[in-house]
Amino acid sequence: MADWETKYQQLVEQYGERQREVEKLHQLLKEITSSRWFRLASFYWRLVGPKKASGGSNPHIPAAPPDPSAGMPEAENANQVAALVPQQAPAPVKGERGERFDVLCLPIIDWDFRFQRPQQLASQFAKRGHRVFYLSQKFHTLGAPFTASEKTQLVWEVSLKGPKRNVYQDMMDDETAYAYFEAVDALRREHGLGATAVIVQLPFWWPLARLLHQRFGWPVIYDCMDYHAGFSTNRPEMLQQEDELLAGCDLVVVPSKFLQDHTQKHNPRVLVVPNACDFEHFAKVPHRPPANPPTIGYYGAIADWFDSDLVADLAELRPQWRFLLVGSTFTADTTRLSRLPNVELVGEKPYGEIPSWVAQMDCLIIPFKRTPLTDATNPVKFFEIMAAGKPLVSVPLPELAPYNDFVSFAENPEEFARQIENALRANGPELVSVRRAFAQQHTWEKRFEMLIPHVAAAFPKVSIVVVTYNNLDLTRQCLESVLTRTEWPNYELFVVDNGSTDGTPDYLWELASKDSRLRVICNPENRGFAAANNQALRLAEGEFLVLLNNDTVVPRGWLSGLVRHLSAHPDFGLVGPVTNWIGNEAQISVGYKRPEDMPRWAQDYVRRHDGEFFDIPVAALFCAAMRRDTFLRVGELDERFGAGMFEDDDYAIRVREAGLRVVCVEDVFVHHHGKAAFKQMENAQYQELFERNRKLFEAKWGKPWVPHRYRSQ
Incomplete structure (x- = not known):
């Protein structure tokens, strides 16, 4: 037994020597990679493109794109289509990114x-720095996984490769959902979508949204x-699928009380965000006295919920009035209206032209049929x-009842005629100012401020834990990077200081304020690591827990x-992620x-290694993540190891004993300075701690500790 102990001690000493030798080589490598000739060679290497690496448990690796810093040509105009073709370098979707999450909109109408x-x-998200990918309802079956057309700054309309479907009438089967998912996955890889809110506006999209939630952890918001x-x-x-969407989404957003009552039967997480107006767009309509005869107007959809007979009766009752109706007449019966000489049906007009049409109208009307569909409506046009x-x-x-100071109500042609006449007589500049002051309180900017905190909270919460002991400069770099580069919006950051004496506590309290x-x-x-x-961890509220x-x-x-x-x-x-410095295969x-x-x-590296991972003996706790249910099954870190070392070896064994895998993912990178706390120790003190904890580890598990290995070993 004594001979075995002697040989084992020799092996441990040899391992320590090998570790120190590796650290020297690592330092030499850093000096080489910082040299001018190496940077020139790296630039050339990026231009010609490296060969694709192989290996990993998940070998699905896209072709390596060029380094974005090499410079790419700007689009010639805002509507230029960037067709992204496999096996070719992608055209970048550009935009300020920072800590803003992305938005994927699965819409009810095309842009x-x-x-x-x-x-x-969508425009409000973009104005706040969020990239918005607004899916088109037009799909393609050949060519690139997706095409992206820039509509306005930070907003792209994206067409997916997959079966052609009518989003209003067809159902999305599993095969179609997976085809669309693969196209979105290509978009994610090529343009670095990380934290992304999926905003669904039509039940048709639910199978795709559900896949995105399951595979990426993206929250689903049903507007x-x-x-x-x-x-x-x-x-x-389709109605059955909406019930599933309502029950399965992370947040329901509705514009009306009717829809709030309806949707809360399926999901308690309902937020009312009424419609609003683009104030500047409509406030440019000049005030003028009513014309004689007046023009009575309407703009918007003229569909089966539009009461054409009511308007026709009104037009016949007041033949001297001009009736100007702006909008598509799809699904509406306009037979009577089209025969009346004082009614003009001018068709659908672009949004940019609507104020000029409204300027011609002396009084506007909303002549809807009273049905559950219209009772659920919060009319955008009211605020406009x-x-x-x-x-x-x-x-x-x-939805208009609370605003009876700003709108008059009528239920038949005679009441409409009387209320219109009253409104025309009282329409002075003072009332115009009152209406506009009201509208300024109901803008899309204000609605966005209501919405954004709830969208952020729909992301699963993550608890990040950082332990500090002196090294204020390193702590500052770490926390600033977390706070400014983490685009996942719903996280809490615990910092536990272990008695620092270099000003760290003062810095932390100031930052927390x-x-x-x-x-x-x-x-x-x-108290130890x-x-x-x-x-x-005892205080953490997150669904996911991260040690950093x-x-x-x-x-x-x-x-x-x-x-x-x-x-x-x-x-x-x-x-755990891969890194530049750690004592194992990561x-x-x-x-x-x-x-x-x-x-x-790092952005270029993780894109080239997207989807790669491998089982690793120990996920070093310089950065490691787990679900809350894993922590509850495995338990807390073992505090017998004191200041640190071997608690990560211990935890990896406990995770595997719980029937779970310990994995290193190649498509996440975190920079690590390495041994910051232990560098404050003398070599003898460090070695003494190492030996003490090794013996504790071996006594606990009844077997010798196996030294960590690098990839090349």
């Missing part, structure tokens, strides 16, 4: 159709704008008409990548020297 709530809210049972074209299967300063007479829709996401715990003494992490060392720096997409893998793979218990060679170059390099 260039009538400009209403879908486009207005339910209509009472779909009220449409004559909707089939029972108020911005234009025009008087309005409407049938008594429930400026950012509500930060939660600080200050210990009077060094495991104990400090456990303090925060304070000597790390993260790029955009780091957190969404970890969540994506944990969402897609229920058998993954503990997941360490890779990197092509950057300066910290500011890391995010660009």
